Amino acid sequence: MVDLIPDKPKKGRGAVSNASGRYEPFTRVAVDDGWGRDPGSSGFGEAGFGEDPPPRPTEVIWDATRTIITRNTSPDIPFDRSINPYRGCEHGCIYCFARPSHAWLGYSPGLDFETKLLAKPEAAELLRRELARKNYRPRPMALGTNTDPYQPIEKKLQITRRILEVLRDTGHPLTIVTKSNLILRDLDILAPMARKRQVRVMISLTTLDRKLSRVMEPRAPTPAQRLEALRTLNAAGVPAGVLTAPMIPAINDQELEALLEAAARAGAAAAGYVLLRLPLEIKELFEEWLEAHFPDRKSKVLNLIRDTRGGRLNQSEFGLRQSGSGVYAELLGQRFKRAEQRLGLNRGSAPLDSSQFTPPKLESEADKKQLSLL
Structure with missing residues (x-):
């Protein structure tokens, strides 16, 4: 008989476990067969071998996608097209609603999501071809809708920057959501676009507590x-707001007003919030995370979430997914509205300008042939 090795937090990672995705025919479990134990040991350490396992490395895999623009018709989302330069995200946010998408690739929404990253090196060229189609009609392009376009590997790969260059050169408007200050690297592109009303940025900010941030993300x-x-984006003329998402009951929701106040002091004129969502595998991953980091309040957090989700841990209905329902959710919404009014946030801004768009010119006959296949 073998002993199962218990899942425990990994330094620098958000998920506690790496359970198989929902499409996999087999379930993987870690076991201790006794070979790695210290002689005379009556138990095992974190890995079952008397010492901690080595850090789980980040692996980058090339994604050979043939298209780059994703379309959606969701009434809960204020855009109809988006680009995601990467699949998976090294930021490791435990609550990330994109985690279940890793199961489509045969990976785990747990640690695999943070460590097996798929990058799209041909993204900029694919975008040029799609924007050059005769029937293409411009509307703001959203970056950062699934995973962060400025996660750590972007510093080296610069896929997001090359996408921005295509959008700048064609006069195509865009919006960006990110947690990363790496966006400042691209001010030379974003500031001129902002002067033409072609870009808007939202910085995701979930807590002002450095220690809590390191645990959550x-x-x-x-x-x-x-x-x-x-602050730097707004000073450079790039309109940048704050997205306090997600608000987690009894974890960070008490900071809502403080987050909005700090953002307003940094020049934000726009703000938004989203109540925690736990679709598919995220429910189990989040419960494991609570048990590992907040065992004293795990039951309270889960009960409050159920209060906002009709007795469940997730609510998928349009109109309720982002804000929830029930007394607790309504109170959070009222708190946001009062702070919004007090701080002068969301008083309106000019829409992004799509009229300056000029389709890119394909450079060769080979490009034209490729475009004809799309």
């Missing part, structure tokens, strides 16, 4: 760095 920049990015 272990490889994202600190709250102070994000606020500085917000």
Whole structure:
């Protein structure tokens, strides 16, 4: 008989476990067969071998996608097209609603989501071809809708930057959501676009507590760095707001007003919030995370979530997914509205300008042939 090795938090990672995705025919479990134990040991350490396992490395895999623009018709989302330069995200946010998408690729929504990253090196060229189609009609393009376009590997790969260059050169408007101050690297592109009303940024900020941030989103920049990015963007003329998402009952929701106040001081004129969502595998991953980091309040957090989700841990109905329902959710919404009014947030801004769009010119006959296949 073998002993199962218990899942425990991994330094620098958000998920506690790496359970198989929902499409996999087999379930993987870690076991201790006794070979690695110290002689005379009556038990095992974190890995069952008397010592901690080595850090789980980040692996980057090339994604050979043939298209780059994703379309959606959801009434809960204020855009109809988006680009995601990467699949998976090294920031490791335990609550990330994109985690279940990793199961489509045969990976785990747990640690695999943070460590097996798929990058799209041909994204900029694919975008050029799709924008050159005769029937293409421009509307704001959203970056950062599934995973962060400025996660750590972007510093080296620069896929997001090349996408921005295509959008700048064609006069195509865009919106960006990110947790990273790496966005400041691209001010040379974003500031001129902002002067033409072609870009808007939202910085995701979940807490002002550095320690809590490291637990919730272990490889994202600190709250102070994000606020500085917000301040620098606005000072450079790039309209940048704050997205307090997600608000987690009894974990960070008490900070809502403080987050909005800090963002307003940094120049934010726009703000939004989203109540925690736990679709598919995220429910189990989040419960494991609570048990590992907040065992004293696990039951309270889960009960409050159920109060906002009709007695369940998730609510998928349009109109309720982002804000929830019930007394607790309504109170959170009222708190946001009062702070919004007090701080002068969301008083309206000019829409992004799509009229300056000029389709890219394909450079060769080979490009034209490729375009004809799309």
